[in-house]
Amino acid sequence: MITSATSHRFRIALIALVAVVALVAAACSSSDASSSPADLDNVPGAEATPADGDTAADFTVMTLDGTGFTLSDHLEHDGRPVFLNFWASWCPPCRAEMPDINAASKSHEDVKFVGVAVNDDPKDSVGFATSIDIGYTIGFDERGDVAYEYDIVGLPASYIISADGVILDRVFGAVTQADIDAMLDRWFS
Numbered sequence: 001m002i003t004s005a006t007s008h009r010f011r012i013a014l015i016a017l018v019a020v021v022a023l024v025a026a027a028c029s030s031s032d033a034s035s036s037p038a039d040l041d042n043v044p045g046a047e048a049t050p051a052d053g054d055t056a057a058d059f060t061v062m063t064l065d066g067t068g069f070t071l072s073d074h075l076e077h078d079g080r081p082v083f084l085n086f087w088a089s090w091c092p093p094c095r096a097e098m099p100d101i102n103a104a105s106k107s108h109e110d111v112k113f114v115g116v117a118v119n120d121d122p123k124d125s126v127g128f129a130t131s132i133d134i135g136y137t138i139g140f141d142e143r144g145d146v147a148y149e150y151d152i153v154g155l156p157a158s159y160i161i162s163a164d165g166v167i168l169d170r171v172f173g174a175v176t177q178a179d180i181d182a183m184l185d186r187w188f189s
Contacts, residue, residue: 086157093156104180116141
């Protein structure tokens, strides 16, 4: 039986494969220096990914502290913009970037940092997050429903969401503290 999580994982893997093939084909066929390099906007399937300027999908996840996090409630009552990161404990680049995200969360208290573990066993997510003493909100998307709403193309994926719920920026792949600082400075300085 194919579950929605399995189907979503297959879809992410297929999109990633198509993206790699498209990028390799573009690089191999690009002998003209005036050709523009391939980017995510030209990758088949990537056009469905929420773009900068789109309204962020509302979601609710259970959190590490057991309280839960709902994007719309946060925006209505807290009002801080959100740095949203999709990750999993089984994803090496996700594990590598989390200490940097944690450090950035401490230096940007004017932004709410939320990490959402996707298609991950909560015990594994909790174990990893607590082992490196994550200080920002960690939520669980065990079936991949939230990731599906954001139509991510792979893990890790990060979004900056404005205080009025608009996607300002997105990054597919691991980020460093310097990357996060630069993105947040671009939008909120």
